Amino acid sequence: MTNFPKPKANLSFLISLVLFFFPQTISSLPLPRPYGLRSPQHAPRFLRKFSLSNNTGRLGAPRYRYETRYFDQNLDHFSFSDLPTFRQRYLINTEYWGGPTKLGPIFLYCGNEGDIEWFAANTGFVWELAPRFRAMIIFPEHRYYGESMPYGSWEEAYKNASTLAHLTAEQALADFAVLITELKKNFSAQACPVVLFGGSYGGMLAAWMRLKYPHIAIGALASSAPVLQFEDIVPPETFYNIVSNDFRRESISCFNTIKESWDVIESEGQKTNGLSYLTETFRFCRKLESTDDISNWLSSAYSYLAMADYPYPADFLMPMPANPIKEVCKKIDNCPDGTSIIQRIVEGVSVYYNYTGKVDCFDLDDDPHGMNGWNWQACTEMVMPTSSSKDASMFPAYDYNYTSDEEWCWENYRVKPRPTWISTEFGGHGFKHTLKNFGSNIIFSNGLLDPWSGGSVLEDISETIVALVTEKGAHHLDLRPATAEDPDWLVEQRAAEVKLIQGWLDEYFKRKRKVFDM
């Protein structure tokens, strides 16, 4: 493979910008930022569109019943600046709740980087669990997402680095802590146990919350939570290696075709009329300005396909078939002999971008410079190094380059990342040791097809810090609502989670009874 021009080679900088947005499943760790310094081209639009939406429209009628309430939060929990409070939105359902005298549990979903109604609509597991546990359900929204906007509006909150300053994980955790403490008082539910749920970044929040606020929640289900994807705790090539392996597993020739395609596309783009040819062949709505755009567009598709490589059809942003990577590779491999690599890629990627066959042309790069919540988080705390290895990855090779990421953040946000902060705050290389010695009651659930699984906890750490790993699962599949098509291993995974949560609650009740009996 020849050297890529510099901007393209910079696939770098883990944790993109693109919200993994698809209405029928639950989110949502963003992708590693693909190619180029001006790369966050998909994300802002989805996130913004979503953040302005409510639980109708794309989502259809709300699938679950809840009340929408608001809570005044301090913008800064850890300092006493004279800042305006903001209204945190939270969704609440008490209809199944056993009440304070029966110590009815409280299930709290740690809202992550998006509209909370979307997470509520797509976290069926929590809703399905609540009646059997007689649990209250609370979905607090993450600050700076959805309706929970400081300074009164998205425009004001996202104006500049100064208004975005308080969009951090620690502040979000403190929001949850303050909210639940207050709610428990209001419901006279101080003695009721809280169980945390979260997927993706929300799973990281759930695990961290259990560690930092053990007095507030008795356990956490952290699904697809890459808590180890910081500094050099896991190798930076992990994410793209897993995506690549997902394809190689299906077909070596598919993997090879994709791996070869970057150079071919690049060469094609340099020919006279090459960009026109590519525009037409890939069916973009307007003419390409460089092949970088295709590379980004393809990288996103492959990564999303890996995250959402579910065993049954799902209606994502675009609908997808069951085992979509298998379908992509079938398309790539089964073209007639003599089909060009470019044509094979076009066919393959149509599984992701045009499964219904109804799309006439594809948009690229809708809002490359829009302010975006996760961009900000990736440019401040959530610095997750990624690279693409020369051999194991099917993506163009590139090394992690912190400096260029730092430049990007400065240029776009006027902020300097703190790449070691998350490790300092939550534990870095010693994180598993910390879990083992100071943590308890955390489930790390992962599907090995999910490229984020490589940054999560994949082995049991102790009797109560447990890894539930499914070979064929993808990104927090377990949190989705049950379906008739669920394979046995998924049914079993969820049953194991239920049993563990039941165990936490039983132990809690036993201890409480002991206190009552005394």
Place this chain on the structure above:
Amino acid sequence: MTNFPKPKANLSFLISLVLFFFPQTISSLPLPRPYGLRSPQHAPRFLRKFSLSNNTGRLGAPRYRYETRYFDQNLDHFSFSDLPTFRQRYLINTEYWGGPTKLGPIFLYCGNEGDIEWFAANTGFVWELAPRFRAMIIFPEHRYYGESMPYGSWEEAYKNASTLAHLTAEQALADFAVLITELKKNFSAQACPVVLFGGSYGGMLAAWMRLKYPHIAIGALASSAPVLQFEDIVPPETFYNIVSNDFRRESISCFNTIKESWDVIESEGQKTNGLSYLTETFRFCRKLESTDDISNWLSSAYSYLAMADYPYPADFLMPMPANPIKEVCKKIDNCPDGTSIIQRIVEGVSVYYNYTGKVDCFDLDDDPHGMNGWNWQACTEMVMPTSSSKDASMFPAYDYNYTSDEEWCWENYRVKPRPTWISTEFGGHGFKHTLKNFGSNIIFSNGLLDPWSGGSVLEDISETIVALVTEKGAHHLDLRPATAEDPDWLVEQRAAEVKLIQGWLDEYFKRKRKVFDM
């Protein structure tokens, strides 16, 4: 006892303002704020004078050898505001250190509300321990105290609520975490165990740090740390009841004389020339404007006497004899028959204010409105309710009145306290439960004469969360340097601490060796 006029009755509002400042011992939980809304009259001067001082002058030549270094800290660890960094001062000694290959421990004293050189000079225990453990010693200064001033100077840092905003315990803990992480890297000491030490508010920081950053330190000695003195976890009358009991224990008539004295002083002040008489009798340098000033002055003395009721003479701010409360009561009780209550009080309090007999007259109220670090902390996070009970306390009775404290804070700092925040962040009523289930390796050492002991942890919580309680100890006596006059119980207490710390280290080394052997 008759009703006191309103301002006097408001003894209220725990956590004063007055740094418990005396050069020869180690600090330093401030006193509950005595009487009146404009009460912080002692504190600012001591603190300010001290914060501007260095390790000469009152302290004399430094008793221990260290280098003074500085570290650039983010002013806000939990948000990304575009704020200037500040230089955190820290003292370091590596001469005893075993080095990285021998996993030489790092002893970190959690600097509290004052100049770190003063804490270093008065925490002999850590210095005496270091050689036998081959430990590095680090004394980082608490932000906004001593030389560790944001915005370049005390004047700028203490200008207003906006500049003071980042003076919080969580930010201070994060300072320690970031500093030690960076230092360990620089010394290639990532594998070296850190042991935390702290007294009073510093002890609270040490305990909280062990809970919130267990990946950073293997254990904490939290001496005289009233971690439970929040909300209604312990009764608000605790502090003054203990002070009062310290006096009653010595002599019931002494206790009664003091208890009766407030009304007598008050009545005297209302007589014609009464204030002149009191000014002269108490030997104040300038004429009293109200009897409130005497009340504050006396309350402070009694509380400090209780905190520093040590078994050997110590050179405090004013030198004091061994068992000073016994001496005060002797003076009060042993006056000739017919001596007035006021005269008895004058005699008694001279043990605190004029033990050398060299003071001609006493100053009052030197800098009542000076900005003061602990005032700010008490007006934001460190809201520790206090009251004085009608029967058990020898102080004027008063109820805790949060509202008037809130008003005081608003008037003086334009800040509103968050009285439930510390409990939310670190655990409130469930704090012992949190310790038991999620904590380990913390020593809570307390002397029962210390009025702060009532807000601390006085019983073993688990095998590794241990309370070391001495009946005759006062405020973090164990952290002071050993002296020839140390009673056996103090020698034993320190030996128990050494043994526990040794145990933490042994276990750590054992675990490390296991990893090496693998």
